[in-house]
Amino acid sequence: MATRQTRTLARTMMAPAVIVLLIWMAVPLGMTIWFSFQNYSLINPMMTGFAGWGNYEYVIGDPSFTQALLNTLLLVGGVLLITVIGGTFLALLLDQPVWGQGILRILVISPFFVMPPVAALIWKNGFMHPGYGMLGHLYEALGLEPVDWFAQYPLFSVIVIVAWQWLPFATLILLTALQSLSEEQREAAEMDGANAVNRFRYIILPHMARAITIVILIQTIFLLGIFAEIRVTTGGGPGYASTNIAFLVFRTGILSNDIGAGSAGGVVAVIIANIVAIFLMRAVGKNLDA
Amino acid sequence: MGSITLEHVNKSFGEVEIIPDISLEIKDGEFVVFVGPSGCGKSTLLRLIAGLEDTSSGHIKLDGEDVTGAPPARRGLAMVFQSYALYPHMSVRDNIAFPLKMAKTPQAIIDQKVDYAARTLNLGSYLDRRPRALSGGQRQRVAIGRAIVREPKAFLFDEPLSNLDAALRVNMRLEITELHQQLKTTMIYVTHDQVEAMTMADRIVVLNAGNVEQFGSPLELYKKPANRFVAGFIGSPKMNFVDGPEAEKHKAHAIGVRPEHFTLSTTAGAGQWAGTVNVAEQLGSDTFLHVEVEGLGLMTVRTDGDQTFSHGDKVYLTPDANRIYRFDAAGLAL
Amino acid sequence: MARNVSVQTKTGFTILAWAVALLLFSPILWTIVTAFKTEAEAIAAPPTFLPLTFTLDNFFDVQDRSDYIKHAWNSILVSVGSTLLGLVIAIPAAWSMAFAPTKRTKDILMWMLSTKMMPAVGVLIPIYLIFRDLRLLDTVHGLTIIMTLINLPIIIWMLYTYFKEIPVDILEAARMDGAELWNEIVHVLVPMAIPGIASTLLLNVILAWNEAFWTITLTSGRAGTLTAFISSFSSPQGLFLAKLSAASLLAIAPILLLGWFSQKQLVRGLTFGAVK
Structure with missing residues (x-):
């Protein structure tokens, strides 16, 4: 509903955004794909030329890749499980009539605003350190042997930290969805004789289904790229025990200076993210006509 | 000056033709109402004149100058929107001053014109308020004020009263008519309400499915409707239509009788058509009877408010012989 | 309730x-x-x-040892700079998509969203090499450009959802009142959308402030932001727990306060308007 003139203007006004994003997306991605088929190492400049699928064979064939892929799945899956279930529970709890709701919300949301390296370092040193961490003190008080979390359970420890950061996000979104459920609908269900469990099962859960889907998809996008938490806690180790795909690419490409192999890993990461993205786009796209 | 000419204007959105082909000539100073049912293209036509939409083909001329491709800002027209479209973040004064500010008018002249508009529209004491602090009628006046300060070639009104309550609507109707008499500027007014059209217009354009059904003065439309659509649309309550053998008696495909053109009797046999009162709507001044006429169906009859009727009463109707409208098979008036 | x-x-x-x-x-x-x-x-x-x-x-020690103020200043420059730059590019684009939509608008919006989903590691190496060759490594403006590009889709999306709530009538009224596009945007659209623009600004400052991939990989000393500053505490040096806490508190306090004010907008921004 506009004139040709307005539409022409509109195209002009949109051009800068479209152009910069197009460059941002196409140029580096194209280069990554190009590098992934080249022999290119900053340490060994003699090694040049077309590599074919060599880099992919090298990256995917390496046991570290299988481990990183498994770690990525465990990391994403574990965090999703904790945050979705915990978030649903917390959202339901915060939706109850309680004293100090405003302050409660602030307390619960706060971890999300803590930058990843800070979150990781607080947990690593203040809580999970076997000597002076709070969990160590707690174990000692209970007469148990303190656990060296990052040495014994490196991936699990990273999952705990990341889940702590993302639980507020899930809670906040699920709470928002919950509060958009009309009071009348709940009351109607109550009048119809539905008890609390049935109200949750038949009224509340279906209403939140969409929000849960969106939480899962958006978190997955971010969780696939978890980096800083690993960098400042375990450095991906011991060995490759807590290295995910993102960190593997960083280790190969930047730390080991193998541009070709790192790029091949990057392409794999892009492919994995795209699979998730397709589902997310569908979920968001449906809402776009509204 | 503000004469507006449309020449073979066509508007299509993709495959859908909203306005097939309209040519109109609106004289300077005229108050023209576009009326028609919703979806008839009246608002689109107004937006084409405003320049908010562009024509698919055809030409629009203002004072003889072709403005078909000109943006709204350059056409020198003013528009009052159904939603008032006031700028919520500006005071009433700034709202009214906005078009002058856009035209880079010196501040002294802006103040003078805003004051004049405020006085004309009784907005003096609200000038420093925000639109949200005003009632619907006051907002509408601000919208009009914003339009008049520009001294436009013509005013365009897009269903300006439909968000107001009934009593206020009657008041604003009068105010706009008075404004027209005072300013003598061309006004084009879009409405779906035929009462507004009849009471305000110098001339009415009746639109249906993007076509002009008739263009004429209110009484012309009432007395000599060009076709069955106009006959049914103009006049309240609506005209009664009869087809079949009863129409053939008048050598027509269909005949129409307005509710006010009946002679009514309760004496048995004292009328051409016999019927039974279904519902009687008693307004005090008038009574509208919905009569189930034997063999012809439901008809509306207007009578004075002195007599009372109730459901089931037998009545006898005689249409006024000089005021029977005759239509051919295509719906055109004979 | x-x-x-x-x-x-x-x-x-x-x-x-x-x-x-x-x-x-x-x-x-x-x-x-x-x-x-x-x-x-x-x-x-x-x-x-x-x-x-x-x-x-502890706070003084942290400042002496790692120069908190320099890093905080870099964080402010990068997060605020990238958000403002993003708004300048995004406001016209969001205007186009909200008020002059075409059949392709939806596709363009979805495509912009998809750029946000590209994993950073997928483009890390080329960006690193380009930055190295253009001497943008460890510079504030290099980081600002990257941060603008990362957050641009979110900025456009948020603005788009806020602009959609503004009745198009009011913009048309401005056009009828003789306002050219520039005036329509500056005098009518932007003032009306101020709450939405402010929310967008706030959320994107937060996201940029906490961004911890590019800020760590593309900086070393000079242009380091607070994420890089705090990462330098990752290898413990003797008695450091209190200093680490002081450094952490300094790094998160400003954004924690901002975050508390913007929790409602956060939902909308991070779900691309899908949950309001």
Whole structure:
């Protein structure tokens, strides 16, 4: 509903955004794909030329890749499980009539605003350190042997930290969805004789289904790229025990200076993210006509 | 000056033709109402004149100058929107001053014109308020004020009263008519309400499915409707239509009788058509009877408010012989 | 939303909710109290809750050792700079998509969203090499450009959802009143959308402030932001727990405060308007 003139203007006004994003997306991605088929190492400049699928064979064939892929799945899956279930529970709890709701919300949301390296370092040193961490003190008080979390359970420890950061996000979104459920609908269900469990099962859960889907998809996008938490806690180790795909690419490409192999890993990461993205786009796209 | 000419204007959105082909000539100073049912293209036509939409083909001329491709800002027209479209973040004064500010008018002249508009529209004491602090009628006046300060070639009104309550609507109707008499500027007014059209217009354009059904003065439309659509649309309550053998008696495909053109009797046999009162709507001044006429169906009859009727009463109707409208098979008036 | 419940029920829920909330908040609470303890007290067993000797020394030490102020300034420059730059590019684009939509608008929006989903590691190497060759590594403006590009889709999306709520009538009224596009945007659209623009600004400052991939990989000393600053504490050096807490508190405090004000907008921004 506009004139040709307005539409022409509109195209002009949109051009800068479209152009910069197009460059941002196409140029580096194209280069990554190009590098992934080249022999290119900053340490060994003699090694040049077309590599074919060599880099992919090298990256995917390496046991570290299988481990990183498994770690990525465990990391994403574990965090999703904790945050979705915990978030649903917390959202339901915060939706109850309680004293100090405003302050409660602030307390619960706060971890999300803590930058990843800070979150990781607080947990690593203040809580999970076997000597002076709070969990160590707690174990000692209970007469148990303190656990060296990052040495014994490196991936699990990273999952705990990341889940702590993302639980507020899930809670906040699920709470928002919950509060958009009309009071009348709940009351109607109550009048119809539905008890609390049935109200949750038949009224509340279906209403939140969409929000849960969106939480899962958006978190997955971010969780696939978890980096800083690993960098400042375990450095991906011991060995490759807590290295995910993102960190593997960083280790190969930047730390080991193998541009070709790192790029091949990057392409794999892009492919994995795209699979998730397709589902997310569908979920968001449906809402776009509204 | 503000004469507006449309020449073979066509508007299509993709495959859908909203306005097939309209040519109109609106004289300077005229108050023209576009009326028609919703979806008839009246608002689109107004937006084409405003320049908010562009024509698919055809030409629009203002004072003889072709403005078909000109943006709204350059056409020198003013528009009052159904939603008032006031700028919520500006005071009433700034709202009214906005078009002058856009035209880079010196501040002294802006103040003078805003004051004049405020006085004309009784907005003096609200000038420093925000639109949200005003009632619907006051907002509408601000919208009009914003339009008049520009001294436009013509005013365009897009269903300006439909968000107001009934009593206020009657008041604003009068105010706009008075404004027209005072300013003598061309006004084009879009409405779906035929009462507004009849009471305000110098001339009415009746639109249906993007076509002009008739263009004429209110009484012309009432007395000599060009076709069955106009006959049914103009006049309240609506005209009664009869087809079949009863129409053939008048050598027509269909005949129409307005509710006010009946002679009514309760004496048995004292009328051409016999019927039974279904519902009687008693307004005090008038009574509208919905009569189930034997063999012809439901008809509306207007009578004075002195007599009372109730459901089931037998009545006898005689249409006024000089005021029977005759239509051919295509719906055109004979 | 006042549901009638008994005082017992309300008390029960209140206790439970506070217990869970405090548990979640405890790492932050620990950071706050430890920041004011002496190093000896910070590792004391059993631990103390409130500092026995209240000290501000940790904050001065952190400044001396790692130059907090320089890093904080870089964080401000990058997060605010990238958001403002993003708004300048995004406002016209969002205007186009909200008020002059075409059949392709939806596809373009979805495509912009898809750029946000590209994993950073997928383009890390080329960006690193380009930055190296253009001498943009470890520069504030290089980082600002990257941050603008990362957050641009979110900025456009948020603005788009806010602009969609503005009646197009009002913009048309401005056009009828003789306003050219520039005036329509500056005098009508932007003032009307100020709350939405402010929310967008706030959320994107937060996201840029906490971004910890590019800020760590593309900077070393000069242009390091607070994420890089804090990462330098990852290898413990003797007694450092209280200093770490002080550094952490300094890094998160500004954004924690901003975050508390913007929680509502956060939902909308991070779900691309899918949950309001």
